[in-house]
Amino acid sequence: MTKPVPADTLSHLKAVLGEGGWSQDPDRLAPKLQEWRGRWTGQTPLLALPRSTAQVAAVVGVCAADGVAITPQGGNTGLVAGQIPRGEILLSTEKLTAVRDVDAFDDVMVLEAGVTLARAHEVALSVNRRFPLSLASEGSCTIGGLASTNAGGTAVLRYGVMRDQILGIEAVLPNGEVWNGLKRLRKDNTGYDLKHLLIGAEGTLGIITAASLKLYPRLVSRCVAIAAVATPHDAIALLARAKDETGGAVEAFELMSRLGVAFALKNIPGLREPLEAVHPWYVLVETASGEPGAAEAAMERLLAGALETGLIQDAAIAQTEAQAHAFWAVRENQSGGQKPEGAAWKHDISVPVSKVADFIDQATAAVERLSPGVRVVAFGHVGDGNVHYDVLRPDGGLDDAHDVLRDEGARIVHDIVAAMDGSISAEHGLGAMKSAEALRYKSAVEIEALRAVRSALDPRRIMNPRVLF
Numbered sequence: 001m002t003k004p005v006p007a008d009t010l011s012h013l014k015a016v017l018g019e020g021g022w023s024q025d026p027d028r029l030a031p032k033l034q035e036w037r038g039r040w041t042g043q044t045p046l047l048a049l050p051r052s053t054a055q056v057a058a059v060v061g062v063c064a065a066d067g068v069a070i071t072p073q074g075g076n077t078g079l080v081a082g083q084i085p086r087g088e089i090l091l092s093t094e095k096l097t098a099v100r101d102v103d104a105f106d107d108v109m110v111l112e113a114g115v116t117l118a119r120a121h122e123v124a125l126s127v128n129r130r131f132p133l134s135l136a137s138e139g140s141c142t143i144g145g146l147a148s149t150n151a152g153g154t155a156v157l158r159y160g161v162m163r164d165q166i167l168g169i170e171a172v173l174p175n176g177e178v179w180n181g182l183k184r185l186r187k188d189n190t191g192y193d194l195k196h197l198l199i200g201a202e203g204t205l206g207i208i209t210a211a212s213l214k215l216y217p218r219l220v221s222r223c224v225a226i227a228a229v230a231t232p233h234d235a236i237a238l239l240a241r242a243k244d245e246t247g248g249a250v251e252a253f254e255l256m257s258r259l260g261v262a263f264a265l266k267n268i269p270g271l272r273e274p275l276e277a278v279h280p281w282y283v284l285v286e287t288a289s290g291e292p293g294a295a296e297a298a299m300e301r302l303l304a305g306a307l308e309t310g311l312i313q314d315a316a317i318a319q320t321e322a323q324a325h326a327f328w329a330v331r332e333n334q335s336g337g338q339k340p341e342g343a344a345w346k347h348d349i350s351v352p353v354s355k356v357a358d359f360i361d362q363a364t365a366a367v368e369r370l371s372p373g374v375r376v377v378a379f380g381h382v383g384d385g386n387v388h389y390d391v392l393r394p395d396g397g398l399d400d401a402h403d404v405l406r407d408e409g410a411r412i413v414h415d416i417v418a419a420m421d422g423s424i425s426a427e428h429g430l431g432a433m434k435s436a437e438a439l440r441y442k443s444a445v446e447i448e449a450l451r452a453v454r455s456a457l458d459p460r461r462i463m464n465p466r467v468l469f
């Protein structure tokens, strides 16, 4: 728990934020202190609600002078508790929602940090362009949060992660000064790139107040299908085939286990069985193209060939937008569908794509040895090597008994990942949950260099002090 904030600092912050710019009302604070999974509840002496970059700078300036810690928060959809304060000032970007520019000639939009991803999609469409990042939390997650966690999502296979979408950043640094790096250049080779330090920094190197983001052409044909495979090894073989045969049309390639699909169908109203028969594993494939009909043709070719050789056992291609939406709903509820099934150890890992199936085999054997009867729900963006590997308590088991083994389970899973040269956090970041664990897997040389960067920019460690190294 962070040390108490002096009363003088609180008065000073209220003065710089003005009426409506802060809150201490428990009802107003409550949703911002609870994270999505309900595992963490935070505390704060003050919710700061700045309306402009200048106000963010004023807040950080006061905190820097008084050595008071700040936790930044965007949409509060982060899954590693980096946005939940433990006594720090909570600075929300909810009022930083301006669209500063959108330009189809430069293919760029400049959005403030509190703009949601769903709104960013609308802004891009308003000039007949596309912003490709896609996450199930898009209605709430924000540009500042996406940049600070370097978010991934379902279209990484084709477009890359959030880092790949960012051309420029404006941020308030830990000393309260504003850095305007809102360039919109595709090429800029002028030494160290400060924006890349801030991306993925999880609020530890400053507060992102705006970003200039790449726009892409709209795709005119899109096709979504679900196919049944016998094992994750077959899923990876199908991916290799899809890459070979579709000329780069694969936009998403997502794996789901039967258990995850069954939990989603059981616990989320309105979902439907994707295929007639029940299968051990499923992949959701999306193809897209700038040419009319090309995505559909690529999908039909791929699935027909895979059926013929026995690589897949069945498949259904969405015939309408509503069907495509229904297929995606099964995938997007892999996490929500497990919630009522009891305690789970959650892992967000990545390994080289060629090792995804081996990882699932090895990890499942290992967690089963640790706690016989655990229920594994493995799913995710396997097209880019990212598996959400969730281990639920045995059916009829006790949550508390499962929780006791959480750290040991994580260690076993993460050691397998490390042996495969993978990452213990593919897309969610480290937050307060995984920062200590990550120290085990980074070299002393790297940690020393990272700490030197942080203390140079934030010598009093006021920015999200419980997060990272």
Ligand SMILES: Cc1cc2nc3c(=O)[nH]c(=O)nc-3n(C[C@H](O)[C@H](O)[C@H](O)COP(=O)(O)OP(=O)(O)OC[C@H]3O[C@@H](n4cnc5c(N)ncnc54)[C@H](O)[C@@H]3O)c2cc1C
Binding pocket: 036, 071, 072, 073, 074, 075, 076, 077, 078, 079, 081, 082, 083, 093, 113, 134, 135, 136, 137, 140, 141, 142, 143, 144, 145, 146, 147, 148, 149, 150, 151, 152, 153, 154, 202, 203, 204, 206, 207, 208, 209, 335, 427, 428, 431, 464, 467
């Ligand atoms: C249903 C669901 C599905 C999800 N799917 C995915 C997925 O597919 N891929 C993926 O990558 N993530 C996913 N997430 C996780 C989450 O949506 C992302 O991490 C997202 O980027 C968080 O954005 P946010 O605005 O909610 O940030 P928050 O949760 O508010 O904050 C996240 C981190 O960023 C920091 N931060 C926030 N705003 C700023 C700012 N302006 N300046 C500096 N630091 C800041 C916070 O301090 C915290 O450390 C999912 C979450 C949910 C609930």
